[in-house]
Amino acid sequence: MALPLSAQTTEWNDSIPPALKMDSRRMVTVPGGVRADILTARKVVSPLGEGDAIKLIQTLPGVAMGGDGGSAFLVRGGNIGSNVLTLDGVPVYGGSHLLGVTSAIPSEVVRGMTFQAGGFEGDRDHFLSSQVGLQSARPSHAKAKAQLFTSTFLLGAEAEIPMGTRAGLMVSGRISPLQVEYNAVKGLMKDIEAIKDIQAGAYDFYGKLFYDISPDSQLHGWVFGSRDRYRFNISDGIWLGLNGHNLIAAIQYHSRKGRWTHEASLSFNDFANGQDLIAEPGNSWNLESLTMTSSLREITLKGKWGRSVGSRLAIDFGAQGKMAIFDPMGQRSIPLTGTLWGQADWKEEGRYHYRGSLRANLFHSGEKLYFHPELSLLADVHLTDGMIATLSADHLVQFYHTLEGLPLGWSMDSMIPADASTPPESAWQVYAGLRDSLGGHHFSAGGYYKQMQDLVHYTEAAAAFSASRTGWKDKVDVGTGRSFGMELMYEYTGERFYGKVAYTLSKTTRTFPDLNDGLPFPAKFDRPHILNVNAEWSLSRRRSLQAAFTFQSGYCESVQTHTYPSILPDNDKPWNLPYYGKQPNNYRMPAYIRLDFGYNVSWSSGQLEHNLLLGIYNVLNRHNPFLTVYDRGIDSWVELSFFPILPNFSYRLSF
């Protein structure tokens, strides 16, 4: 008989910091966050059939979701753009495909993920809330492997090719058959007044070359690219287009000699999105063509050194330099960022872990030089055999702002650098909590308080695709934010059953001088109650059932309360302007409730390994509202919801 899963321990290694993995399914708690392997993330039921790291994170305490089914998430009262997603330490600014429904990074090339919301390490990026770190898989040295996979809207292939005893190559590519699927079913679909035809395409690719210089030093280079392109025929001769792409290339070196470790990295990041209007001559609206793009290109050089001193102390330090070229709607700027950082970890296994990290940042933008230090402190103290007390405090700075549009987490939000009118965002946060384990039962409880400065609020979120976006500087307010709350989590890990319950009670406000007479008001995604319940039953070694239930307080909507007449210079009859009340976000929408089921089965046939995920998203077919509109035709408010009950699948063939 196998040992209870909770008793199995596995040492994590490779480039991930060491931690103890307690079993094959449960997420691993690490100081300030959690870690999970990609299999755990894949099993989260999502609209496309297969989960990803973001879908998993959306089930954790302290995390609120943005729009239904999307990749947007908010951590401890921050904004969506307060989080950063990295692949092997390199930021991926456009991290989603298909309007935010799924990750742009294929799970086949990802080995694991870490999610940190406090007590941060010194070697990280700039953000106010959290870092989602994806670690890529290492190509096999020993044996060639390949996978073919498909899901509701994506299909692809991945291969690992050994190259001698020291090198390996991994390549992956995915493409969306959305266009083919649309062509096949468009005759059956209900008419959409706004669209006469659709052209859609999305793809991504990844390649990684790994080389062992010696047993203690490795070099790898990788490239990742993704592209989304959609065109909509809205009238005779008129097409509207949406485009977005990432291109990332990196060379990374890692070595270990005695007590020293050394890492170096050079990366290039090209992220752009754009919208265009293709107006054929003689079109029905008498329009001209128009193209607008927003882009960010970034080169980053990083160096990191680490040394263990004695058996308990580890010291790391490093430097990072970045040059970025921002071009949001033609308003180019070239900010520079330089960071020196140091970190000390004082740790005795089973007794305590203290960490302190300090980052000194210089940021040059708009002919102004900013100096902003960052500090993170963490203490993990074992009070009893299983009970651990955690205390963390962070001062964080973010130099890039995100002009957030619709909260789906897709890759169309513009990024702008901080400057004199929109200074760098900063935050102070503290967290205190306890966690304990008793057999297969694991508990954690904690509270946080977070204060944010110089947050930007883009008042034209709905116009994210209009020409008025070019005047974004007039539409950015700068203010503060505050959030506090309690986070609870319970997990049970049995031999055949795994369950997780996560609950968050919180309050998040924003304060902007020009809004609500300068008084605080609820943040749009202030969700006081968030409950996530996840369960997995292992029916056998190769079959399992998953269930997930989500309850989240409704988000806050600015509901129009009145109208008032305009006063315009052209002597036209005044028309009515909307008034949404003095306080933004004056109405809380109904709660978000969703139940999902999934079934996972694997089988072999000869050399072939099959894996099939079947899922039903939103089993209750609850129409969770995404936005409200006042329909003058029926003289009533109407709620628009997106995902009804949605069966889905993903299939994987490995050999």
Next chain:
Amino acid sequence: MFPRHILTICYSLLLLASCMKPTTLDPQVAPEVIVNCVLEYPREEQALYLSYARSIDGSGGEGIISAQVTLQDDTTGEDAAKLRHWGSGRWILPSRVIPGHRYTLRVEIPGQPVIEASTTIPHAYQVRHDSSPNTCYYIDSLGEETLWIYTPAERIMTDCTAVDPFNQSGESYHRKYLRIPSPAAYEPGCLHLYPNPENNSEVVFMVCSEEYDRYLKDAFSYQIRLLINDVTTFYDPSNIYSNIRGGYGIFGARVNCEL
């Protein structure tokens, strides 16, 4: 016209099976007092409109006839002038305002908090034009305030590179208005304007106070999105700019020049 349906489309794509259902929303907010007043130079009479906000179902919105409304020239410090009611919530002051002067409006309505707002009249300027086939406009003595150019035609184009694209309807044309921020920094010598259709080629120049400029840009942005019935007009909306303390609306100023 470009991006108007684009979010609608995105959502439609996601939601070929999406759902819209009627609901009841009632934030229970009392109607604000609406103050609309744009001081005009060289006009001899200033007008103010005072009313309650109208409910979304169309009820209410009546003009306020019982109030004390005064206008103070803060630059000279003279006694405040009293506006008189002219019917249906319209209040007038038969007086000319002075460019460069700052004015404060004060409205006292029984049972309501005092309403106040301030604005500064933009500096005077001159517009000249020649009679060449492509009319050349020369604008002299512009200050820092934003220049707006209006045409009754459907759209208008210019060779001015400093024009704000917020109401752009294609690579070249703008809807009815041209907005040129910081026009003093732009010295083309000659400004060409191309209203379309050309037979409606009247143009009106106006320099707006900062408050009225922000209000106009917000209002026209909203209008553009509303005209094409963009459902996302309602997503995360924000109010049209207002500088009225204790109420809502706009107290601004403009200096006109009609040709």
